[in-house]
Amino acid sequence: MSLRKHQTRAYWRDPTKEDLFREAFGLPDDEQPLGEVHAMLAMSGEDEAYSGKLYLSTSFLTFTSLDRRSCRLTLPLATIRRVEKLAPGQDGTAVGAFALALTLFHGLRIILQLNSLRPTNDAFCANLRIRLKASLPLMKALKPFANTFFSEYFLAPERDGAAAGDDEGRTKKKKDDEAVGELISFGDEKDKGKGREVDADEPWTTEWGTESGFHIGLGMTFKFPGDPRKLRERSKMKLWKSFLTQYGRNLTLIRYPSFTRLVLVGLPNRLRGEIWELTCGSMFLRLHNPGVYAQILRDHEGRRSASTDDIEKDLHRSLPEYPAYQDTKGIDTMRRVLTAYAWSNPALGYCQAMNLVAASFLIYMSEEQCFWCLTVLCDRLLPGYYSPSMYGTVLDQRVFEHLVQRCLPFLHEHFVRADIQLSVASLPWFLSLYISSMPMVFAFRIIDCFFLMGPKVLFQVGLAILKLNGPELLGTTDDGAFINVLKAYFATLGDSAYPNSHDPKQRQITKFQELFVVAFREFSIITDDTIASERKRFRAEVLVSIETFAKRTAIRNLASTGRLDKTQLGLAYDHFQLAVLRMRDLEREQALKAGAGANGGGSRSRAGSTASPRASPTSQTPVSPSLLGEDDARPPKEETRPEDRIDRNAFGGFLADVATWARDEKIVRNGLLEHVERKAVDHKLVDKVFAKWDREGKGSVSFQDIVYGLDGVLFNDLMQNVAWLFSIYDSDGDGYLSKDEILQVSEALLYIFRNEPGDRYLGSVSNLIQNLFEFAESTKPDPNALPSSANTAPPPAASAEVDDQDRPFLSLATFRMCILADALLEDFFDSDLTASWRLEVLVPEEKPKPQTIAGGWWSGIVNAVVTDENKERFNRLADEVGKRLDIQTVEQRPSIGKLDAAAAAIEPTARDSLFSTSTSRNKPTSAAARRASETPSNPLSAAAMRMPAYPSAPPPADMGDNPWADAQSPHAGASGGGAAGGVHDIDVQALAQQAMQRPQFAVDVAAPEGEGEGDEPYGGEADDGLLGQVDAMLQADEAAGQPQPQ
Template sequence: MSFFSTLRQKATFIDKISESFGNTITRDEKFKLEYKLPPGENIQDDTNADVSFVSIYDSNNKKKQSIITAKQSNQEKVAYVFSGRLYMTPHFLVFKDSFDQKSCELILNISTIKKVERSPSAAYAFALMITLYSGSQVIIQFVGLRYRSEQFCEQLKKNLRENMPKAKELSSFLSTCYSEFIINKNMLRMTNLHPPKAGLGQSFKYPGAVDAAKEKRKLRLWFDYFKMNGQNLAIMKSPLFHKLVRIGLPNRMRGEIWDLCSGAMYLRHANEGVYEKILKDNEGKISQAIEEIEKDLKRSLPEYSAYQTEEGIQRLRNVLTAYSWKNPDVGYCQAMNIVCAALLIYLSEEQAFWCLCNICDIYVPGYYSKTMYGTLLDQKVFESFVEEKLPVLWDYIVKHDIQLSIVSLPWFLSLFYTSIPLEYAIRIMDLFFMNGAKALFQVALAVLKINADDILQADDDGMFIAIIKNYFRTLDQSVHPDAPDIKYRQITKFQELLVTAFKEFSVITDSSILQERNRYKKDIFQNIEIFVKKTQLRHLPKVFHLTDDNLSNIYDIYYQSIETHKISMGTGSSNMTFEVFVQFMTKLCEWAKPINEETNPAFNKQRSSFLRILFNNWDIAKLNELSLNDIVSGLDKLLTHDLLESINYFFSLYDNDDDGELQREEVLQLSEGLLLLTEPWKSGRLIDALTKRQLEDDIAERIAQDKLQQIEEEQKIELPKNYEVDEEKYKNEQSERYLLAASNFLQRSFEYATTLALADEVNLIDLSDEEETAESKQAKEKKFASLKANAALDPTHPKILDLANFRMIILADETYELFFARTLRSSIYVDKNFGANNDRGKALRGMFDGIIADGRRVAQQVRRRVDSVATKSTTNSIESPDNLTPDNSTLVGSKYDDIDDFTNEGADDEDEFVDEESNALLKNPWVDEELEDQESTSETLNGPKKRPVSMIVPHQENDLIEFET
């Protein structure tokens, strides 16, 4: 073969991959799908070659006296030589001709090779003779450079050596193949042979009326084919093979041909004993899939007698149960019981199990999944084919709003088993296993075309369904009952259906189907994801502190974190392990983010410890994984707006025995948890409301001092634009405040904790009459001071902190009270823009910019100071503050309108207050809910407690704030 011919073959192969799969599948994956090979069978080497298959038997059913040897010419006794491409995988030699891709297809399992010899030839040729276990031979003559042929042979030699254990088990596997049984019985005249295990049809008869004479003729044809072309694991498929499948398989042979064409035979050979092991390992176990299987067992092909007996039901139960354990992502899905029941009529349990695996994974991927995405996708593909191939019918369907999928979806989902009589559905399955999923599209299009005239008279879905049902009931009737020629009268509607499907719609190919699937895949997946999201959000547990938008965002980030779970395909576990939970919380919570290990090595350890506590608390079912419901319920508790509820929940995280008391070690763990949660504020990455209030007061004080004269003379003030903020000062002050709060908390926890009764109490009061020396008195005082200083760590004085004292300690500290009331909640980003703002480290600068941009609070503070100074320096002739009215004084917002991103405060944090003298209801948008009481007590330091109307700044219009005096 020339170089250009070789290049053309490779180019064609690459083009097919690109066209069919949109460059989303590798060459090895494409190869395995095309030849139905087990996982792991990747191409190790490939080369051009001429291949011949030489049977040990002749056409007269006699064993040949001699077979080709290495000493004989390569041309002796060779009837056909096929040129093509030879591929090698770890366990297979695969050959396909280059003429029409159908003349010769050889899939040879290496286990069937008995001997390999080199054939002497001319200098330009290099050939191998492979002798199979049956005695037949495969002659391979390599086309190409000799060193490449040598490399191929070396790899084959290595594979043969590694495959020796499998080769020794070959005889036990062959005993399960009916083709081996009929060859041994009729050609080798072996006695005492028993047919291998078969399906239920062997005992309960096969569907339909069986013509014994016709069955015998079909079986004879297959017997002759096996003699000349090999069988089971070493068979060469020629055009005759496809023709024998199309005319109908004999019932006794149908199971093996399904097993062979589907690739289940290769999978079964590679996994001998696995099916029995799955059943044994999971015996007695219960799952949701098994419960659903039990409900559907007696609804699986009830018209077939075997499924009205315990034997048939048990076989079906075993196969479906084994598959649910093998593939937990799918488990069990609707219509899978129908398909499996049909397989068991012709296949043994093990054969049906592996055949079902390949149907779900290779033939119709996604049909039997939680979302049924494959079925929905193929319905869209089918509609596009109807629009293209049957345009008149499609226009009529659209015009009359007939739902085509109502009728066609069961065809695809049940592989026609629930739509047409069983004996005809079996025939469609013969073609399905040989040709792949395109057989379903071809038959479905043929059904519509044959009934097009009647469908064009239908006005609604009901008439459309009735027409199709009536057609399926009459498939055994003649197409031309009144024809004078008996040959025409013998043509049934089913035969017409097959001819129409595979002649007129032969243009429907695997490539065209895959192209259409890629075209609609994205839209189908998006629709499924939207539907699944709406459904799951609707069934979430009741929450009190999360909005619908919050739940939507939590849902998105939850499934983004679980990378192994595909929502649209329903594959992968949808539950969250601890490792994934840590990543999830990192995206949501500021305090859950890791920091530099060198800067603070203890932080990451504390972080992991606290997240583990949180994970265990949310894992109500104790499955060591969290569902979306668990996550939503847990976050809802963290985001509570109730101060005491927040304190109580944090306490409960460490109260493992739920007795309302914490032991010494639990108190220490709780204090570490507080240190972890407050780290963003200790480090200055975030700024809390107290620091914000201090910054506002400092700005107002400076403005009041610098601009007092300007206010008195010009009646107005302009806020500074470039105010220098001493960031380190505020960060250090805030850090010191949080560290002091932590220190005070730990000290007060053991100070106010309850001391348990001691077995050996230290007598600190001496009531004896003996005179005490100075030395003994000093020793007692030293001992007492030591016990007092180390009360927290003294094992002889165990302490217990109850919930009431814990609440008292928290509420006694302004920083921790604010933390549980508001600060903690503000650090959990469940709003629409969670995680989007990565500049939170610049919180202080941003806070100042926001304060200047929306200066109502600062202006109010400035006014208080001005009023305070004016009260001291003016006479009683100045008008009362109650008579002051604000001018049209406004403040224009600027680019720093996103103050909430830095202060963690929203524009909705408004309180109403009443002027004590005018009793006017006014709005103050700068009064924090949690700090309102504190502000009322501190107003005496900043100005008069009475709030005159002149303090309120109107809406923003310009950069100046004017005050009437």
């Protein structure tokens, strides 16, 4: 697989059928579909029924109607209390139908009529029975978990009894209402609840756990943004109470058509966090991971990292106008959430603008709810938005620019002519979910729809903003004027869209209502499929830009580049990255295999990545005071985002890519077709090279280590290559080789020459072994000799035990002399070894070519067909055909390739002794004679013997200029493209900083307690007409036949 293919898979993975199933229903990543049937769903006692598909997974029963919008159900199997098969015609079922009645946790009764073939229905019911038994342990924890939802408290039987007139229930309700604060009352109760300070007896919590009441956000203590009267909280709560009573709540809620309408109107403050949990699916993650959030805080108490330092810098810049974040309680709450997420996902850690999103969520959600919601947001809804390179944000900005060009061509042409960079304004919109740009009360309305409908909402709203401000934007000439027009518009979103109209109803329409109508009606053509196809279209362009910047940054940050030039450094980086990506793919596959048998529905893993380290909640250690903001101690900082390194296995693949002798290459011919198969071949020599290049002894090598290692082999001459091989096997660095090390050297040479034709290299290595051992025996000191003087002393590294066979006794000078005695080995070390190190081009640079309509269409077809996977499939098919027809030939390609067939056929000559016949092994050798043997006067080693024992160390950083250091740094995460089409480089980090500078809006100021409780509707509308603002929009959508994904 090519480097670009590996990089693409590292950023974006095409979803499988199972992934699409999980995303459609917001299920955890370990859920596996087990079966599906055609079915019809209806509520017991109601005539309205919906046809669709019923799915069964590991822990859930899900349903979606045929139009994929009218009715949806995501039901944990643990919430099913009873399953019964209905008789034909019972409860309105058709005669002869296969029907089931499900009684749920909250008392709802659902009728499911299975319309598939009888064997399919029987198999589905058998699997359902098995999974229901497997869900029994979770049923015990269901009631405490359900008590963490506000809807459970809101619809409690005691409160219903109070509304019916029961005195005891009325007293209980009044007491609870006073504790909760400004809970909306719907009975004949006329006293208003009074807000007060929170104490330990409150029936809610803003932290975690199942024993402290329902979970709610900081708004319960510090008030929710906006005026409850203008937001019509009372009317919304009435409508939601009716819906939740009829169609279930929290875990058992059924999304009937009115659910979408209620969300579009705007969620009530106290239900917003719960509905966000439901629509994005984080509710189910929290159900399957009880206590994990608190366990992460306990496990990382007192620990510090680069991410936690960045979090501390941004804590006081997160919605500073909101009262909760002017108080230590709000700051500590946000610190814990962001810290827990940074530790749970160290590969991502913390990114700018994440604090702004978390601060907004915490207004309506508890810490634990916010943690899991943030997990779903970063992993599934907006992947890559909050990564170090922000590749997801860059890609979506490229998509948004193209959608502007397609839907608003006049504006796009004006932006190109005036050189206005659209991303200056739009990137903070997407990165902060519009929180940084518009009043919170309106941004939360957009987030309501975002969790319900998906990321397409961000694009639809963005296009609507540009369209509504089109005339003013056409008059702008630079980025500053462009931003000022949008700022003025956002500041008046609550004003009337038609202030001069004579129609009172038209004057009541606000600019924000107009924005919603334009976004969801006029831009309904922007669907999830549109966004997915546009992302796939531009991701190659964005990938090249991001990876080019990452390469330049990595090379500029090198402490030393040695003698490698700019091109060689780029190629070395490409090969290193390929090894890193291969290693990650292997780790991911191993993790998936290990998790396939271990996952029982209780663990969570990230899509497209290995399972994140989630500890099981066993320890009851209290949460760290440092995480609670009470400890000023500064523990040592840990690095949560370590540099890229490759282990020994990955290094073997890297070495096979850059050294011809570390791989086997076979040329496979099937008639007229030919392809080359490469395979890495492991050996102890690879271990030695890895240990030599691992300068820090960490068991892995970094890119800097790779540069140092390549600098020591790419520029060597004869003597330096001999010294390099000697140093590889001189493990103790004493300048001598022992007998075992000599044997290992010979084995390494045989490994290098294994694919060479003939026996000449084999004969040369055989002669070398004999020469090495002959000289080693001849220079071995006589144990009977008496060291009469310093001249007869043994070699420096010799031990007192002179008969130790492993003691060092072969020096580099002697090793050189033996190598140079063979002409073939001399040629190999002189040029062939250096030439065997080849940094091949993995990513050829192709200049963009202008494409015509026909050319773009044809190239699209070619690119879709001619892929790496298709090439591999075709080669496998050709191999099978070649084997069956007996026309396949396989040729082993030599690693060195120095000898042709004629030269390889020459028999190796017998070795010549390096010593005279008068040499006596038993005669003691004098120091002068030993020096003469180590420094012979023959031409083979006259000057060579005076060279140092090891290659010179790489030059320090200050001695050589980094060839990449002078290059101007492009913008971080630049989105590809050029001036054509109005595409600009995107300075992601600068725009992320801009998202932090959020203006303050008067409409976000919370109203004093006690206000907003009146029953007067805002703007003169009655409660019955509250949903009228979205009916026309939905009817137009239905008439156009556009699907509205949930």
